Amino acid sequence: MTAAALGRGGVIGLVGSTDHKRIAMRTAVAAGAFFAAGGLLALLMRAELAQPGLQIISTGTYNALFTMHGSTMIYLFVTPFALALGLYIVPLQVGAAEVAGPRWALAGWWLYVLGGLTMYGGFLTRGGAAQATWVGFDPLSNAVHSPGEGMDMWILGVALATAGELLWGACLLATVLRHRAPHMTLLRVPVFSWTVLVTSLMVLFAFPVLIAAMGLLWVERQWGGVFGGAEGPVAYQHLFWFYGHPVVYVMFFPFVGAVAETIATFSGRRFFGYHAMIASLLLFTALSMSVWAHHMFAIDGVTVKYFSLTSIALVLPAGIEYLDMVGTLWGGAIRLTTAMLFALGFLVQFLVGGLSGIWVGSSVLDYHANNSYFVVAHFHYTLFGGSFFGLLAAVYMWWPKVTGTLLREGLGRLHFALSVLGANLTFFPMFFLGRDGMTRRVADYPESAGWGTLNLLESLGALCIALSLLVFALNVAVSLWRRRPATDDPWGGHTLEWATTSPPPRHNFTRLPPVRSYAPLDDLRHAGREQPA
């Protein structure tokens, strides 16, 4: 069998292909599988919380469930999916034949998948999976408080998965900086690729710190002496949150870029305020690297003034980005496709997450909200209401490009409606529970607190989200089973990926259109209109 024969299919093609599109697809499939597992853990948690008292699981099991749910969603689903989206789309958008460092990208996939399986391997150990939260707080995670191999497996798995994601970040940065098509200057790079560029900067400088922190935590568990004394746990938290806050933006910016492209495409207008957007992205990411200790306001020894100042300053670039997106919608010929609905859903729901972020970014208010369900509501509005809706906008928009088929719009709208209902039913009541003092990471609450009704509503909301995902799975199955072929540019896109076939060939382009702006296909359309008949 020749190498060429194994190139597209076969086992060797599956495990060793350097094609950025195949690596991205494999990552998306693996991330989807991890998402399903993490979602099941969430459903179990919500089933337990539906009424006061312990009915289904023990407190220890509950600890493992929320630890693995958070770890899955952050290390194994949203972050890798965001980078996979970049791996697929960025080389196409910048007119490159392939991603920079394809072998590194391939190696990244292996590290990520093996890391994820290692984390889940903890369930097979004697003491069960890790129980020390997705943060792995020290001393909760040390050998005294978290004995057993499950915690060690978690540490090694997190380090491996993060190393893989670090490799992807480096490949993506090099692709945008060094592999652009002729005449594509940096100020002609599409908004999505810019968001991936700034995301890669954060990956490159924040992720190594987490790998180092995991190494130190592992040493601490084996021999001690690393995070000892009163300062040790604070030092661990500084190291962790130096990764832990930027990663929130790693899970956010690529989807902001996807939403920006969706809004521009389905408004029939070029992206408004492109240059302001690029400047705000650079400012936003630099600030995001500088706010991490707002997660530590309730701890002594944190420079509260500085971290509160930088956290509140985030509203400036965030405001510019919102203004640009609303400006793009303004006066546009809006088409309410499923992708556009999810993009608009992102805009509204992320706003709830962002505004509640001002609350927890203020040290005085955060003392009340700290460790309560208010915080859980805040970050689920940013990550689920925001990022996940952005992710779905991206999936619905680029699905025809990736598969060459169209998803069904009717099922897509049903998916959207159930998602909005489920997200708000699950996460909005958490603001009230947090305000009333319900702490996070508890398997039980007293009946006398009167939190039963709101918790039951949240559990019903979680079921609604599960139902919405089943509708999406049905849509995918129908679209692949009864194929409706997509044209190369079914939406009237603005950027280079729409200039090639759906799906694109191995080296992406047979010929490239001229690049004169960040919307080269829109340029072509306008040039065509201006030519005399």
Added chain:
Amino acid sequence: MKGPALVLLAWGALLGVNTAVLIALGGDELPVLMLGGSAAGSALVGLALLARRRRREDERRAVPDLSPPAALAAASVAGLVLGAELGQWLILLSAGGLALALGGLLRELRRSRQA
């Protein structure tokens, strides 16, 4: 490489400003070190890009469609790390796999230079 270098330098400068404000407001050593280190790192990469000439099209090497050695290398690194928990046998097996993978990668690189 002026444009890419400017991005890194600008980002490093923004992080540098943030570090300066942190110092002015009495930041502790570790936070200053991490933020300042990132600022310096970004600036250094920017300077390195500035010094590096752009690679010509004909200097670009072809990358094979398949690279099993890259996959084996990554799996072996994962095995080495997991060996710390699962035992010496995995470390030895992974070390062998890594040696094999590095040999394969060298062969791939030699071939792509000859092509």
